[in-house]
Amino acid sequence: MKAVAVYPAARTVKVIDIDEPRLISPTQVKLRILEVGVCGTDKEICAWEYGTPPAGKDHFVLGHESLGEVVEVGSAVEDLRPGDLVVSTVRLPCIDPACTPCRAGHYDFCMTGKYSEHGIKDLDGFMTELVIEERHNLHPVPRELRDVAVLVEPLTIAEKSLIEIREIQDRLPWGGGRHRAVVLGSGPVGLLGAMALVNAGFETYVYSRAPKPNAKAAVAEAVGARYISSEQTPIEQMAEQVGNIDLIYEAAGAPQFAFEVLKHLGSNGIYVFTGVPRGQAPVEFDTERIMYNMVLKNQVVLGVVNAGPQAFDNAVRDIGVFAARWPQALRAIITGRFPLEAFHDPVMGKAGGIKNVIEIAQAVRL
Numbered sequence: 001m002k003a004v005a006v007y008p009a010a011r012t013v014k015v016i017d018i019d020e021p022r023l024i025s026p027t028q029v030k031l032r033i034l035e036v037g038v039c040g041t042d043k044e045i046c047a048w049e050y051g052t053p054p055a056g057k058d059h060f061v062l063g064h065e066s067l068g069e070v071v072e073v074g075s076a077v078e079d080l081r082p083g084d085l086v087v088s089t090v091r092l093p094c095i096d097p098a099c100t101p102c103r104a105g106h107y108d109f110c111m112t113g114k115y116s117e118h119g120i121k122d123l124d125g126f127m128t129e130l131v132i133e134e135r136h137n138l139h140p141v142p143r144e145l146r147d148v149a150v151l152v153e154p155l156t157i158a159e160k161s162l163i164e165i166r167e168i169q170d171r172l173p174w175g176g177g178r179h180r181a182v183v184l185g186s187g188p189v190g191l192l193g194a195m196a197l198v199n200a201g202f203e204t205y206v207y208s209r210a211p212k213p214n215a216k217a218a219v220a221e222a223v224g225a226r227y228i229s230s231e232q233t234p235i236e237q238m239a240e241q242v243g244n245i246d247l248i249y250e251a252a253g254a255p256q257f258a259f260e261v262l263k264h265l266g267s268n269g270i271y272v273f274t275g276v277p278r279g280q281a282p283v284e285f286d287t288e289r290i291m292y293n294m295v296l297k298n299q300v301v302l303g304v305v306n307a308g309p310q311a312f313d314n315a316v317r318d319i320g321v322f323a324a325r326w327p328q329a330l331r332a333i334i335t336g337r338f339p340l341e342a343f344h345d346p347v348m349g350k351a352g353g354i355k356n357v358i359e360i361a362q363a364v365r366l
């Protein structure tokens with residue numbers, strides 16, 4: 001069967017033939033991969049910024065944002081049947097007995113750095129026809145979400161953030177009130193984040209470079225967020241327009257911009273970083289205002305790497321909510337579907353649009 005394979009040492013990405021995998025334990029499930037989303041992580045792997053093959057191999061299969069269909073289950077798997085749709089977890093825990101978060105099932109908080117990730121670090125990914133996965137790494141998806149469920153994995157970033165944000169806001173004993181959120185960036189992580197924040201009751205603004213009209217702004221506004229172009233509206237003016245910013249959800253990966261906006265976080269505000277900057281030159285930066293505000297305004301700044309099982313379950317639930325509430329806007333995030341052999345344009349960054357997807361198989365209704 002075919003797979004998109006990355007050879008880091010040889011700096012090659014190509015379609016190869018690999019053997020069909022087989023179930024080797026009763027708790028495993030065999031999946032036919034239907035779709036795999038492409039994101040900045042895949043592009044960075046194929047620009048040789050990171051990505052490591054499993055031990056002893058010179059290559060690994062790319063792809064971590066999956067949607068699969070069950071084709072066979074091990075004898076101990078009682079709650080999945082052939083034909084069911086599932087999304088796989090990306091990260092698996094490290095094996096260090098002293099890693100308390102991994103041992104408690106919170107591998108997204110792993111402390112050893114020895115976790116593995118499908119299609120990224122020490123594990124094959126999903127850009128292939130069939131894969132084997134342990135049942136406990138799979139999250140069932142209702143069949144009616146077939147055409148949007150590939151967005152579950154990128155939504156887990158916002159879902160994990162919301163879990164963290166609620167914990168932090170709950171420390172304020174008066175709770176509730178009107179909460180204003182600013183999303184930085186309007187890629188898939190930003191737009192899915194805006195949907196999650198609107199859905200959670202935040203008055204939501206998306207602050208991103210391109211002036212209106214554009215396809216990303218249209219998605220943001222279709223879900224009830226306000227879109228502000230950073231090219232047309234300087235940060236000070238944006239902050240004035242919003243009022244007290246209770247939450248900034250950073251999904252742009254641009255450090256200087258991110259820290260400039262941090263200066264405008266409001267009282268008791270929370271700042272969530274989700275972007276991973278790469279190869280930016282150091283810049284001079286006035287840190288006084290940030291430190292001053294953080295202390296006098298009781299601010300919290302946190303980073304969020306996706307994602308644990310709870311965030312996956314919440315993402316499956318909320319993709320269903322979004323599909324009912326904003327069917328067109330949700331579908332508009334997926335702007336291109338490509339066959340596996342045509343991986344080059346979406347993965348090497350030549351294809352534009354918002355979210356591109358590698359379409360591997362059609363679902364078979366059993």
Ligand SMILES: [Zn+2]
Binds near residue numbers: 039040042065154
């Ligand atoms: Zn991704």
Ligand SMILES: [Zn+2]
Binds near residue numbers: 094096112115
């Ligand atoms: Zn660990």
